[in-house]
Amino acid sequence: MRSTWRTPDTRLLRDVAAVAAGAAVSGASFGAISVATGLPWWLPVVMSLLVFAGGSQFMAVGIVAAGGSPAAAVLAGLVLNARHLPFGLAIGDVPGRGPVARLLGSHLLVDETVAFALAQREPARARAAYWSCGVALFGAWNAGVVAGVLVGQAIGDPAAFGLDAAFPAALLALTLPALTDRRTRRAALLGSAVALATTPFLPAGVPVLLALVGLVVAVGGREVAA
Amino acid sequence: MTLTAVLVLAAGTYLFRLAGPLLRDRVRLPAGADDLLTRSATVMLVALVATSSLTKGQGFAGWALPIGVLVGGLAAWRRAPFVVVVLLAALTTAGLRLVGL
Numbered sequence: 329m330r331s332t333w334r335t336p337d338t339r340l341l342r343d344v345a346a347v348a349a350g351a352a353v354s355g356a357s358f359g360a361i362s363v364a365t366g367l368p369w370w371l372p373v374v375m376s377l378l379v380f381a382g383g384s385q386f387m388a389v390g391i392v393a394a395g396g397s398p399a400a401a402v403l404a405g406l407v408l409n410a411r412h413l414p415f416g417l418a419i420g421d422v423p424g425r426g427p428v429a430r431l432l433g434s435h436l437l438v439d440e441t442v443a444f445a446l447a448q449r450e451p452a453r454a455r456a457a458y459w460s461c462g463v464a465l466f467g468a469w470n471a472g473v474v475a476g477v478l479v480g481q482a483i484g485d486p487a488a489f490g491l492d493a494a495f496p497a498a499l500l501a502l503t504l505p506a507l508t509d510r511r512t513r514r515a516a517l518l519g520s521a522v523a524l525a526t527t528p529f530l531p532a533g534v535p536v537l538l539a540l541v542g543l544v545v546a547v548g549g550r551e552v553a554a
Numbered sequence: 555m556t557l558t559a560v561l562v563l564a565a566g567t568y569l570f571r572l573a574g575p576l577l578r579d580r581v582r583l584p585a586g587a588d589d590l591l592t593r594s595a596t597v598m599l600v601a602l603v604a605t606s607s608l609t610k611g612q613g614f615a616g617w618a619l620p621i622g623v624l625v626g627g628l629a630a631w632r633r634a635p636f637v638v639v640v641l642l643a644a645l646t647t648a649g650l651r652l653v654g655l
Contacts, residue, residue, distance in 0.1 A: 496607040532611075
Protein backbone atom coordinates (compact mmCIF):
# COMPACT_ATOMS: atom_id res chain seq x y z
CA MET A 329 0.00 0.00 0.00
CA ARG A 330 2.91 2.32 0.77
CA SER A 331 4.12 2.23 -2.83
CA THR A 332 0.89 3.83 -4.00
CA TRP A 333 1.72 6.84 -1.82
CA ARG A 334 5.37 7.16 -2.80
CA THR A 335 4.45 8.95 -5.99
CA PRO A 336 1.72 11.36 -4.98
CA ASP A 337 -0.33 12.04 -8.07
CA THR A 338 -0.71 15.81 -7.93
CA ARG A 339 -3.60 15.83 -10.39
CA LEU A 340 -5.52 13.31 -8.32
CA LEU A 341 -4.86 15.31 -5.14
CA ARG A 342 -6.03 18.50 -6.84
CA ASP A 343 -9.24 16.82 -8.00
CA VAL A 344 -9.80 15.43 -4.51
CA ALA A 345 -9.21 18.89 -3.02
CA ALA A 346 -11.94 20.35 -5.23
CA VAL A 347 -14.48 17.80 -3.96
CA ALA A 348 -13.30 18.21 -0.37
CA ALA A 349 -13.74 21.99 -0.56
CA GLY A 350 -17.35 21.48 -1.60
CA ALA A 351 -17.85 18.99 1.24
CA ALA A 352 -16.46 21.50 3.76
CA VAL A 353 -19.02 24.14 2.74
CA SER A 354 -21.84 21.54 2.73
CA GLY A 355 -20.70 20.41 6.18
CA ALA A 356 -20.75 23.98 7.43
CA SER A 357 -24.31 24.43 6.20
CA PHE A 358 -25.30 21.12 7.82
CA GLY A 359 -23.84 22.24 11.16
CA ALA A 360 -25.52 25.64 10.91
CA ILE A 361 -28.91 24.19 9.93
CA SER A 362 -28.74 21.57 12.70
CA VAL A 363 -28.19 24.05 15.52
CA ALA A 364 -30.80 26.35 13.95
CA THR A 365 -33.37 23.54 14.36
CA GLY A 366 -32.53 23.46 18.07
CA LEU A 367 -30.10 20.52 18.28
CA PRO A 368 -27.30 20.77 20.87
CA TRP A 369 -23.98 21.68 19.18
CA TRP A 370 -22.36 18.29 19.80
CA LEU A 371 -25.10 16.16 18.20
CA PRO A 372 -24.46 17.15 14.55
CA VAL A 373 -20.71 16.79 15.23
CA VAL A 374 -21.10 13.23 16.61
CA MET A 375 -23.52 12.43 13.79
CA SER A 376 -21.07 13.58 11.11
CA LEU A 377 -18.20 11.57 12.59
CA LEU A 378 -20.24 8.36 12.97
CA VAL A 379 -22.71 8.45 10.08
CA PHE A 380 -20.54 10.31 7.52
CA ALA A 381 -23.24 10.33 4.83
CA GLY A 382 -24.28 13.92 4.16
CA GLY A 383 -27.54 13.27 2.33
CA SER A 384 -28.96 11.07 5.07
CA GLN A 385 -27.83 13.53 7.75
CA PHE A 386 -29.60 16.48 6.11
CA MET A 387 -32.65 14.29 5.61
CA ALA A 388 -32.81 12.97 9.19
CA VAL A 389 -32.41 16.43 10.74
CA GLY A 390 -34.96 17.84 8.30
CA ILE A 391 -37.54 15.18 9.12
CA VAL A 392 -37.23 15.76 12.87
CA ALA A 393 -37.31 19.56 12.38
CA ALA A 394 -40.54 19.14 10.38
CA GLY A 395 -42.11 17.32 13.32
CA GLY A 396 -41.36 13.73 12.33
CA SER A 397 -40.25 11.11 14.84
CA PRO A 398 -36.57 10.14 15.25
CA ALA A 399 -37.58 6.60 14.18
CA ALA A 400 -38.95 7.94 10.88
CA ALA A 401 -35.76 9.96 10.40
CA VAL A 402 -33.56 6.89 10.99
CA LEU A 403 -35.63 4.74 8.64
CA ALA A 404 -35.52 7.34 5.84
CA GLY A 405 -31.76 7.77 6.35
CA LEU A 406 -31.17 4.02 6.18
CA VAL A 407 -33.23 3.66 2.99
CA LEU A 408 -31.19 6.48 1.45
CA ASN A 409 -27.93 4.78 2.48
CA ALA A 410 -28.90 1.29 1.26
CA ARG A 411 -27.03 1.99 -2.00
CA HIS A 412 -23.76 1.63 -0.06
CA LEU A 413 -24.24 -2.15 -0.08
CA PRO A 414 -24.16 -2.59 -3.89
CA PHE A 415 -21.41 0.05 -4.05
CA GLY A 416 -19.34 -2.07 -1.65
CA LEU A 417 -19.95 -5.16 -3.77
CA ALA A 418 -18.72 -3.27 -6.82
CA ILE A 419 -15.50 -1.83 -5.39
CA GLY A 420 -14.78 -4.96 -3.34
CA ASP A 421 -11.13 -5.08 -2.29
CA VAL A 422 -10.24 -1.55 -3.36
CA PRO A 423 -9.89 -0.25 0.25
CA GLY A 424 -7.61 -3.22 1.10
CA ARG A 425 -8.01 -6.80 2.33
CA GLY A 426 -6.56 -6.52 5.85
CA PRO A 427 -9.02 -6.23 8.75
CA VAL A 428 -7.95 -2.67 9.65
CA ALA A 429 -8.07 -1.45 6.06
CA ARG A 430 -11.46 -3.08 5.64
CA LEU A 431 -13.01 -1.78 8.87
CA LEU A 432 -11.68 1.77 8.43
CA GLY A 433 -12.01 1.77 4.65
CA SER A 434 -15.65 0.73 4.77
CA HIS A 435 -16.50 3.82 6.83
CA LEU A 436 -15.11 5.97 4.00
CA LEU A 437 -17.40 4.39 1.40
CA VAL A 438 -19.43 7.28 -0.03
CA ASP A 439 -20.59 8.24 -3.54
CA GLU A 440 -17.46 10.29 -4.22
CA THR A 441 -14.90 7.68 -3.07
CA VAL A 442 -16.64 5.03 -5.20
CA ALA A 443 -16.69 7.35 -8.22
CA PHE A 444 -13.00 8.30 -7.77
CA ALA A 445 -11.97 4.64 -7.37
CA LEU A 446 -13.95 3.49 -10.42
CA ALA A 447 -12.42 6.25 -12.54
CA GLN A 448 -8.95 4.65 -12.16
CA ARG A 449 -7.75 1.79 -14.35
CA GLU A 450 -5.03 0.21 -12.20
CA PRO A 451 -5.90 -1.31 -8.79
CA ALA A 452 -3.04 0.55 -7.05
CA ARG A 453 -4.27 3.88 -8.36
CA ALA A 454 -7.87 3.01 -7.47
CA ARG A 455 -6.75 2.33 -3.89
CA ALA A 456 -4.80 5.60 -3.70
CA ALA A 457 -7.80 7.48 -5.13
CA TYR A 458 -10.23 5.81 -2.71
CA TRP A 459 -8.16 6.54 0.40
CA SER A 460 -7.05 10.05 -0.49
CA CYS A 461 -10.59 11.03 -1.42
CA GLY A 462 -12.03 9.31 1.68
CA VAL A 463 -9.60 10.85 4.15
CA ALA A 464 -9.87 14.31 2.58
CA LEU A 465 -13.67 14.17 2.52
CA PHE A 466 -13.87 12.91 6.10
CA GLY A 467 -11.60 15.69 7.33
CA ALA A 468 -13.25 18.43 5.28
CA TRP A 469 -16.83 17.37 6.04
CA ASN A 470 -16.26 17.15 9.80
CA ALA A 471 -14.20 20.35 9.99
CA GLY A 472 -16.99 22.08 8.05
CA VAL A 473 -19.64 20.79 10.46
CA VAL A 474 -17.71 22.09 13.48
CA ALA A 475 -17.29 25.48 11.78
CA GLY A 476 -20.99 25.59 10.91
CA VAL A 477 -22.02 24.74 14.47
CA LEU A 478 -19.78 27.52 15.81
CA VAL A 479 -20.55 30.21 13.24
CA GLY A 480 -24.20 29.23 12.84
CA GLN A 481 -26.50 31.47 10.86
CA ALA A 482 -23.69 33.44 9.21
CA ILE A 483 -23.31 30.57 6.67
CA GLY A 484 -26.58 31.42 5.00
CA ASP A 485 -28.15 29.40 2.22
CA PRO A 486 -25.63 27.12 0.42
CA ALA A 487 -27.96 27.01 -2.61
CA ALA A 488 -27.10 30.66 -3.25
CA PHE A 489 -23.50 29.57 -4.04
CA GLY A 490 -24.76 26.88 -6.44
CA LEU A 491 -23.12 24.32 -4.21
CA ASP A 492 -25.85 21.76 -4.87
CA ALA A 493 -24.65 21.69 -8.51
CA ALA A 494 -21.06 20.84 -7.52
CA PHE A 495 -21.88 17.32 -6.29
CA PRO A 496 -23.71 16.00 -9.39
CA ALA A 497 -21.22 17.77 -11.70
CA ALA A 498 -18.29 16.09 -9.92
CA LEU A 499 -19.96 12.65 -10.14
CA LEU A 500 -20.75 13.27 -13.82
CA ALA A 501 -17.13 14.19 -14.61
CA LEU A 502 -15.92 11.03 -12.84
CA THR A 503 -18.37 8.64 -14.56
CA LEU A 504 -18.12 10.18 -18.07
CA PRO A 505 -15.17 7.98 -19.17
CA ALA A 506 -17.08 4.79 -18.25
CA LEU A 507 -19.97 5.96 -20.43
CA THR A 508 -17.91 5.56 -23.60
CA ASP A 509 -18.87 1.87 -23.32
CA ARG A 510 -22.12 1.54 -25.25
CA ARG A 511 -23.76 -1.05 -22.99
CA THR A 512 -22.91 0.90 -19.84
CA ARG A 513 -24.27 4.07 -21.43
CA ARG A 514 -27.56 2.45 -22.38
CA ALA A 515 -27.92 0.88 -18.94
CA ALA A 516 -27.17 4.22 -17.26
CA LEU A 517 -29.68 6.09 -19.45
CA LEU A 518 -32.46 3.57 -18.82
CA GLY A 519 -31.59 3.40 -15.11
CA SER A 520 -31.65 7.19 -14.77
CA ALA A 521 -35.01 7.34 -16.55
CA VAL A 522 -36.43 4.76 -14.11
CA ALA A 523 -34.98 6.68 -11.12
CA LEU A 524 -36.41 9.99 -12.33
CA ALA A 525 -39.82 8.51 -13.12
CA THR A 526 -40.14 6.91 -9.68
CA THR A 527 -38.74 9.80 -7.60
CA PRO A 528 -42.15 11.51 -7.11
CA PHE A 529 -43.71 8.31 -5.73
CA LEU A 530 -41.03 6.54 -3.68
CA PRO A 531 -38.96 7.36 -0.59
CA ALA A 532 -35.58 8.99 -1.34
CA GLY A 533 -32.90 6.39 -2.01
CA VAL A 534 -35.18 3.76 -3.53
CA PRO A 535 -35.20 5.31 -7.05
CA VAL A 536 -31.38 5.14 -7.24
CA LEU A 537 -31.52 1.44 -6.31
CA LEU A 538 -34.27 0.89 -8.89
CA ALA A 539 -31.90 2.37 -11.50
CA LEU A 540 -30.22 -1.07 -11.46
CA VAL A 541 -33.16 -2.19 -13.62
CA GLY A 542 -31.24 -0.43 -16.40
CA LEU A 543 -28.73 -3.29 -16.32
CA VAL A 544 -31.19 -5.56 -18.15
CA VAL A 545 -30.20 -3.70 -21.31
CA ALA A 546 -26.52 -4.45 -20.68
CA VAL A 547 -27.11 -8.09 -19.75
CA GLY A 548 -29.42 -8.57 -22.71
CA GLY A 549 -26.73 -7.18 -25.00
CA ARG A 550 -24.20 -9.64 -23.63
CA GLU A 551 -26.44 -12.65 -24.21
CA VAL A 552 -27.04 -11.64 -27.80
CA ALA A 553 -23.30 -11.20 -28.31
CA ALA A 554 -22.41 -14.59 -26.76
CA MET B 555 -33.02 14.04 16.69
CA THR B 556 -31.71 12.05 19.64
CA LEU B 557 -28.35 10.41 20.34
CA THR B 558 -29.99 6.98 20.12
CA ALA B 559 -31.37 7.80 16.68
CA VAL B 560 -27.92 8.98 15.56
CA LEU B 561 -26.28 5.77 16.84
CA VAL B 562 -28.85 3.53 15.10
CA LEU B 563 -28.48 5.44 11.82
CA ALA B 564 -24.67 5.24 12.14
CA ALA B 565 -24.68 1.49 12.90
CA GLY B 566 -27.08 0.68 10.06
CA THR B 567 -25.15 2.80 7.57
CA TYR B 568 -21.86 1.19 8.59
CA LEU B 569 -23.34 -2.31 8.19
CA PHE B 570 -24.48 -1.42 4.65
CA ARG B 571 -20.92 -0.24 3.91
CA LEU B 572 -19.23 -3.29 5.39
CA ALA B 573 -21.66 -5.84 3.92
CA GLY B 574 -20.53 -5.37 0.30
CA PRO B 575 -16.83 -6.20 0.77
CA LEU B 576 -17.65 -8.99 3.28
CA LEU B 577 -20.23 -10.63 0.99
CA ARG B 578 -17.72 -10.62 -1.84
CA ASP B 579 -15.39 -12.71 0.31
CA ARG B 580 -18.04 -15.28 1.22
CA VAL B 581 -19.54 -15.77 -2.20
CA ARG B 582 -17.61 -17.07 -5.20
CA LEU B 583 -18.47 -14.71 -8.02
CA PRO B 584 -19.09 -16.17 -11.49
CA ALA B 585 -17.00 -14.95 -14.41
CA GLY B 586 -18.22 -11.61 -15.68
CA ALA B 587 -19.73 -10.66 -12.33
CA ASP B 588 -16.98 -8.08 -11.75
CA ASP B 589 -17.87 -6.29 -14.96
CA LEU B 590 -21.54 -6.35 -14.06
CA LEU B 591 -20.90 -5.01 -10.54
CA THR B 592 -18.69 -2.19 -11.84
CA ARG B 593 -21.37 -1.37 -14.39
CA SER B 594 -24.07 -1.43 -11.71
CA ALA B 595 -22.10 1.09 -9.62
CA THR B 596 -21.74 3.36 -12.66
CA VAL B 597 -25.48 3.07 -13.35
CA MET B 598 -26.29 4.09 -9.76
CA LEU B 599 -23.81 7.00 -9.85
CA VAL B 600 -25.32 8.31 -13.10
CA ALA B 601 -28.82 7.90 -11.61
CA LEU B 602 -27.59 9.95 -8.63
CA VAL B 603 -26.40 12.62 -11.05
CA ALA B 604 -29.83 12.64 -12.74
CA THR B 605 -31.91 12.71 -9.56
CA SER B 606 -29.73 15.18 -7.66
CA SER B 607 -29.62 17.62 -10.58
CA LEU B 608 -33.27 17.42 -11.67
CA THR B 609 -35.18 16.83 -8.42
CA LYS B 610 -35.42 18.37 -4.96
CA GLY B 611 -37.39 16.25 -2.54
CA GLN B 612 -40.06 14.69 -4.74
CA GLY B 613 -40.49 17.57 -7.18
CA PHE B 614 -38.60 19.41 -9.93
CA ALA B 615 -35.47 21.22 -8.76
CA GLY B 616 -35.97 24.24 -11.02
CA TRP B 617 -33.87 25.12 -14.10
CA ALA B 618 -30.78 26.68 -12.49
CA LEU B 619 -29.53 23.40 -11.02
CA PRO B 620 -29.75 21.08 -14.08
CA ILE B 621 -28.39 23.80 -16.39
CA GLY B 622 -25.40 24.29 -14.06
CA VAL B 623 -24.74 20.54 -13.98
CA LEU B 624 -25.10 20.38 -17.78
CA VAL B 625 -22.53 23.18 -18.22
CA GLY B 626 -20.17 21.30 -15.91
CA GLY B 627 -20.81 18.10 -17.86
CA LEU B 628 -20.05 19.80 -21.18
CA ALA B 629 -16.79 21.14 -19.73
CA ALA B 630 -15.88 17.62 -18.55
CA TRP B 631 -16.70 16.23 -21.99
CA ARG B 632 -14.36 18.84 -23.55
CA ARG B 633 -11.71 17.54 -21.11
CA ALA B 634 -11.62 20.62 -18.90
CA PRO B 635 -9.80 20.10 -15.58
CA PHE B 636 -11.96 18.66 -12.82
CA VAL B 637 -11.74 21.81 -10.68
CA VAL B 638 -13.01 23.87 -13.62
CA VAL B 639 -15.93 21.45 -14.10
CA VAL B 640 -17.02 21.73 -10.46
CA LEU B 641 -16.56 25.52 -10.32
CA LEU B 642 -18.36 26.11 -13.63
CA ALA B 643 -21.34 24.07 -12.47
CA ALA B 644 -21.61 25.88 -9.13
CA LEU B 645 -21.04 29.36 -10.59
CA THR B 646 -23.54 28.81 -13.42
CA THR B 647 -26.23 27.64 -11.00
CA ALA B 648 -25.46 30.48 -8.56
CA GLY B 649 -25.53 33.01 -11.41
CA LEU B 650 -28.84 31.75 -12.80
CA ARG B 651 -30.39 31.89 -9.33
CA LEU B 652 -29.05 35.41 -8.88
CA VAL B 653 -30.92 36.54 -11.99
CA GLY B 654 -34.04 34.83 -10.70
CA LEU B 655 -34.26 31.59 -12.70
